[in-house]
Amino acid sequence: MSKIIVTSAYPELTVMVEELAHQLEIDLHVIEAVLEEAVTELSQVLEKYDSEVIVSRGATAELLRQNFSLPIVSLAPSEFDVFQALTKALTISTQIGYLNHPLVNDQDFLSKAQGMLGHKIKYYPYSTMSELSLQMEKAHHDGCEVAVGGGLWGLRLANAFGMAGSLIYSSRSTVAAALRQARELADFRAHKRREEEQQRRKSVSKGLVAHYNFKDLVGSALKETLVKAQRFSQVEGTVLIWGESGTGKELFAQSIHANGPRRNGPFVALNCVAVPESLLESELFGYQEGAFTGAKKGGKRGLFELAHEGTLFLDEIGKMSLNLQAGLLRVLQTKEVRRLGGDRVIPVDVRIIAASNEDLQASVDAGRFRSDLYYRLNVLNLLLPPLRQRQQDIPELIEHTLIKLTAKLGYRPALSKDFMQALQVYTWPGNVRQLENVLERYAVLVGEGEPLSGPDLSNAFPELQSVLDNTLEHDTVSSGIHPLSTSSEREPQTSFPENSNRVHQLTGVSEAEATPGLEDGEDIRIRLGSLADMELQILEAVMKHCRGNKSKAVRLLEISRTTLWNKLSSKSFKLHSSDY
Incomplete structure (x- = not known):
């Protein structure tokens, strides 16, 4: 397992790195590539090796810093190495173009080099392959006859434009120092990683860990x-x-x-x-x-x-x-x-x-x-x-919670339409925690059976009572079923059509589903009055027909037992058990 990855700009550097690594007993992997090619190859290598440090130089090192989080040790040639390359270029021509990353050598160094060499050096900074190609072309148009820098790729480009190319060689001492630094850094990171793993295990054993992200x-x-x-x-x-x-x-x-x-x-x-x-x-x-x-x-x-x-x-x-x-x-x-x-x-x-x-x-x-x-x-x-300010998130939260409940319980509960509507309308004073608790209660109650709806839903979730009542009332109105209807506003009394059951009209329950004990063809007459008065008359009639059986009345009226009990307990309700 190679903890150190080295990018090399030319074959001679590859040979030197491998020789020094053998002498220093350092395990490393060498990639002979520059700039974007080095980024691509390094990405592939890091999929195989659990590396700790990258060693690179020049513009390639700067590009790698932008693409990888691993620390990078500079293998950049020293100013003396660059000066040697410029001196060698002067033996070919005095028209020299120097190409390097702008962060590697500053203008002060170039000024000193020009003063010592006695000739002007044209500088062409680059950061990527495309920039290197453009700068090499510009150097050619500026009359440069020798291009110094750019690695092996720069040498090839210079030759393509009819110029001589000169590599900047890293000295043996520079390479050895970089490899030693990389080994120390890799050892430190590996030691730190082991300490962190020990700390993590201690935290896990004590339960002192974060379970969410x-x-x-x-x-x-x-x-x-x-x-x-x-x-x-x-x-x-x-x-x-x-x-x-x-x-x-x-x-x-x-x-x-x-x-x-x-x-x-x-x-x-x-x-x-x-x-x-x-x-x-x-x-x-x-x-x-x-x-x-x-x-x-x-x-x-x-x-x-x-x-x-x-x-x-x-x-x-x-x-x-x-x-x-x-x-x-x-x-x-x-x-x-x-x-x-x-x-x-x-x-x-x-x-x-x-x-x-x-x-x-x-x-x-x-x-x-x-x-x-x-x-x-x-x-x-x-x-x-709070959840009431982001109700658009409720469907996603429901699905997220159901996935967790399915993994926990081994089944996915079926949600009724009434329940889903109530979940999305309710204001959730307990926020997301309350929503999750309500869903878990529902999942446990319904199991793998049919979804809960109507009175069963109201009884199991009293906190949703008002929302469920509004949902049922809305569904009744939207389906065209009206609690009361009159044939003429002038008539003091309203009668429902013959051969139909009043409770059937109230609830939409078919005759086959009617509660035993109701007489077919019986009309229910109520007096016109306030809504509360007419509702009271309907309740009295329904309770008489159900012979006081509240469970039957709840099913017929499609309201919860709590709602029925509250209405029957009101001061206005004068009905006694003897009446039915």
């Missing part, structure tokens, strides 16, 4: 928030997340940790409300043996120590007392903790992500939160919108 956060309305959070993940600044309960504050905190440079370190979470005030200080800072009655033998490490080289997530930080806020502020300023009852200062390297479901600025104004701590925390801030 950005791919677990769904919804087009969150796009801008996700982009901001991803930027935050790449830096070390303290993050303050604000959002209502259930909006996913901890999911964002875990994702920021998992996507950042501390991803291999521990992720420690603390809900400041869940721990009693008397214990919160010892949880955060730890304690020495004998610090207080009941202290564990040997003492205990606090959460700051556990989160060393990782992230500490403090949820509901606005509920922390002012005394503890002062202690937290001191740790953020000094990056040191001292256990309760201890006299030793312990350095800690921890990134803080805090969250709150209340306006901390308002808490500062009210004197409940320290302004200095607030400004210390509010470096990078993230506002999570």
